[in-house]
Amino acid sequence: MKNHLTITALALVIFLGGCATSQQAPVVERAPGVKKTEAAKAAKPPATKAVSAAGDKDWQPDTYTVKKGDTLYSIGLEFGYDYKEIAQNNNLQPPFVIRTGQQLKLPKAVETVSPAGETGPVVTALRTEPPATAKPLNVPPLLSEPKAVKEPYSEQAMAIVKSAESASKPQPVKRPAIEKPAEKPIENTKPETPDEKGAAPASDDETIEWAWPVNGKVVASFNEAASAKGIDIGGSSGQPIHAAAPGKVVYSGSGLRGYGKLIIIKHNKTYLSAYAHNSQILVKEGQEIAKGQKIAEMGNTDSDRVKLHFEIRRLGKPVDPIKYLPGSPT
Secondary structure: OHHHHHHHHHHHHHHHHHHHOOOOOOOOOOOOOOOOOOOOOOOOOOOOOOOOOOOOHHHOOOEEEOOOOOOHHHHHHHHOOOHHHHHHHOOOOOOOOOOOOOEEEOOOOOOOOOOOOOOOOOOOOOOOOOOOOOOOOOOOOOOOOOOOOOOOOOHHHHHHHHHHHHHHOOOOOOOOOOOOOOOOOOOOOOOOOOOOOOOOOOOOOOOOOOOOOOOOOEEEOOEHHHOEOOEEEEOOOOOEEEOOOOEEEEEEEOOOOOOOEEEEEEOOOOEEEEEEEEEEEOOOOOOEEOOOOEEEEEEOOOOOOOEEEEEEEEOOEEEOHHHOOOOOOO
16 A cells, blocks of 8 residues: 555656646747748848949049139140130130139030949849638538520521621721822932031041141150150141141130140040141131141241141040051151
């Protein structure tokens, strides 16, 4: 009896100890069809910005501070603009007086590289499967009803139906034929061409066929470091000077110190050319010029010898004309 009580007490202690252990059940997320994973929590990719090349944009800034000795003409030549464009942009009236320290707004620079926008973060939506449709409970079974039997029409009924259908159909309307007018023969029209004596239209790209402005020997080469912003071509006084490419005269005068009687031709949004130290100027501002057209006569104005100082500027930056001109003067 005593042993029986001891075994019963021991079993009771084991049972109570098992009930005292507090082990929590695992938490299961009940959202239907959605399972959280580490891939769904991945960070959004950072936005990337395209890098645009600096190119030549530094040669055409938005503003310019006037320095001692500057003129509106020299600023226009330095940055590749017509001085009238700068004057209009700053509401300047003739004689276009500017002061040292004055800040001028330059026309909009030529965009060589189109900046790319930022790439926004990629958002990935989690697809969820619709929950399975539960079967309705306690729905009474459908009652089977007797099927209807379709009886055939009689001949009299069929005749009535056919007559009604033919009466309801719209009858086709006959329209009178319309005569098509005779087509006129297409006349062969000749495309318009610019006058042979006029200027050829200047393009806005890099494809310009340059020509030597004068026959002569190159007596001074291009050297930007030594402030030689063009080449000097020797010759005789009165020798004809020709336009190196088609374009428009944006300056004609002697307002730039060190250039004498000067002509500046703007060929397109990228290039202009300058012709200095002339004895006579034969064109005026705003005039359209053809390639090879005589624009001046060689001289020695503001120079120690008879010569032509010739410059080519790309976005206002002086470049070596020898790299653009054909093999030798013709």
